[in-house]
Amino acid sequence: MKVITFLLLALSFLSCSNEETLxxxxxxxxxxxxxxxxxxxxxxGCPDLCGWGNNEPQIYTKKNHTFKDGxxxxxxxxxxxxxxxxxxxxxxxxxxxxxxxEARAKLPVCKGIWPAIWMLGSNHREVGWPLCGEIDILxxxxxxxxxxxxxxHTQDSHGNTINTKKTFVExxxxxxxxxxxxxxPKKIDFLVDDKLLYSFNPEERTEEVWPFDQPFYLILNSxxxxxxxxxxxxDSVLPQEFIIDYIRVYKN
Numbered sequence: 001m002k003v004i005t006f007l008l009l010a011l012s013f014l015s016c017s018n019e020e021t022l023x024x025x026x027x028x029x030x031x032x033x034x035x036x037x038x039x040x041x042x043x044x045g046c047p048d049l050c051g052w053g054n055n056e057p058q059i060y061t062k063k064n065h066t067f068k069d070g071x072x073x074x075x076x077x078x079x080x081x082x083x084x085x086x087x088x089x090x091x092x093x094x095x096x097x098x099x100x101x102e103a104r105a106k107l108p109v110c111k112g113i114w115p116a117i118w119m120l121g122s123n124h125r126e127v128g129w130p131l132c133g134e135i136d137i138l139x140x141x142x143x144x145x146x147x148x149x150x151x152x153h154t155q156d157s158h159g160n161t162i163n164t165k166k167t168f169v170e171x172x173x174x175x176x177x178x179x180x181x182x183x184x185p186k187k188i189d190f191l192v193d194d195k196l197l198y199s200f201n202p203e204e205r206t207e208e209v210w211p212f213d214q215p216f217y218l219i220l221n222s223x224x225x226x227x228x229x230x231x232x233x234x235d236s237v238l239p240q241e242f243i244i245d246y247i248r249v250y251k252n
Contacts, residue, residue: 112233
């Protein structure tokens, strides 16, 4: 039913506008992860990036996600002495340059939890991070309730988030919300529920400041703890679920 409804909405949208065209989507209506779209990233990041660069304790597995009624559920668990979660990417399978990404999701709520929808430059294995660039469509950390982080990582900032905005969004933890990045050759806009939260439009366009004139790929995950998520983790409310309704990419 969700697929039919979405197709009708898409046809209606396209009939009214020639500005944006849907080029890729995952509606998560299937029973298992679509291997033509997604890769798993597993383990704790070692030996190349132990703790995934932020001293995070979680282990990513192939068993921490399920599909229910057209939604992807990423479970964040405490299992014995380990934390487990899921991390998937579209690297080498779907990469694009410029466009609008729209995701509808419901956040997990727990001190120490760190769900994210983000993108990396497709050349990151050749040039490294942060020269490849990073676009954080959604970051939420449980230690700062009611706030959404939108950030860009670049070589100019040595990876630190000087190009960032933290926005108070009342009741962001309740129900589903829509997270959007609108990325063009001129600027990058971040929106939640159609409200503009942050724009990045630097005057200087060197590779160190603006590494965004190249293809990027998508990443979905929920980290736990670490330098950004916070080392204090409330085990008493685990497990939690990061629930994604869909993710869609439009070409401008």
